[in-house]
Amino acid sequence: MDNLFGELRLGHLRLAPLGARRRTKVTASQAAAEYTGRWGWAVATGDPSDSAAPPQCPCGSRRCAAPGLHPVPGTASRAGATGAEASVLFPTGRAFDVLDVPEPAGLQALVRLERMGTQVGPVLAPPTGRLQFLVAAGTARRLPDLLYRMGWDDAALDLTCHGEGSYVAAPPTLLGELGPVRWLRRPTRDNAGCPPEARLLLGTLAYACHRSRERTAEPAWIAS
Numbered sequence: 001m002d003n004l005f006g007e008l009r010l011g012h013l014r015l016a017p018l019g020a021r022r023r024t025k026v027t028a029s030q031a032a033a034e035y036t037g038r039w040g041w042a043v044a045t046g047d048p049s050d051s052a053a054p055p056q057c058p059c060g061s062r063r064c065a066a067p068g069l070h071p072v073p074g075t076a077s078r079a080g081a082t083g084a085e086a087s088v089l090f091p092t093g094r095a096f097d098v099l100d101v102p103e104p105a106g107l108q109a110l111v112r113l114e115r116m117g118t119q120v121g122p123v124l125a126p127p128t129g130r131l132q133f134l135v136a137a138g139t140a141r142r143l144p145d146l147l148y149r150m151g152w153d154d155a156a157l158d159l160t161c162h163g164e165g166s167y168v169a170a171p172p173t174l175l176g177e178l179g180p181v182r183w184l185r186r187p188t189r190d191n192a193g194c195p196p197e198a199r200l201l202l203g204t205l206a207y208a209c210h211r212s213r214e215r216t217a218e219p220a221w222i223a224s
Helices: 002-012 028-038 103-115 139-149 197-219
Strands: 044-045 086-089 098-101 124-125 131-134 160-162 166-169 182-185
Touching: 028 044, 028 086, 098 103, 098 139, 098 197, 103 124, 103 131, 103 197, 124 166, 131 197, 139 160, 139 197
Parallel strands: none
Antiparallel strands: 044 086, 086 166, 098 131, 098 160, 124 131, 124 182
């Protein structure tokens, strides 16, 4: 299975280079300017992460997608840094929410969605073993109901949604020693201003997460 997902990453699902249209390294300020000026997205900037992402963010969320990087109420603001290694963050819940799944499940779902002709929006690939799918704003508060309607109400899925009040790290942010955040699917004119409704992706993503969990739970003699 590991070989399969390695082939997907190197084949159909090749990561977009940090500067697809540039030969020079994209700085945090250049990236932030593109996100706001070209796509109309809100961004926040902060100091670089000088170590691997901590296991627990000061915000208290166990599933924070920008641990230690985003402004936290009651702490000194980190906003304003614009150097090449500064962090660039997307405040979710405004232009979009973000569905966050394990990378193997996300890769499997993405292949299936694109084979079905589903219009997938931008997809982030942080160096944390996750994939993050940009979807319509408001998804986070409706996620339990959406999953319930699809029959996943009692399933323990490793699937979360970042919405209002949360942040995700944006390219070219470095997550310490783990490496940079990259685009797996870049924003385009067609999807930047109108990310897909979550219901179009959620069933496939939930099923892939479920299958991935089942494989992990299988005894070694079955998995082999």
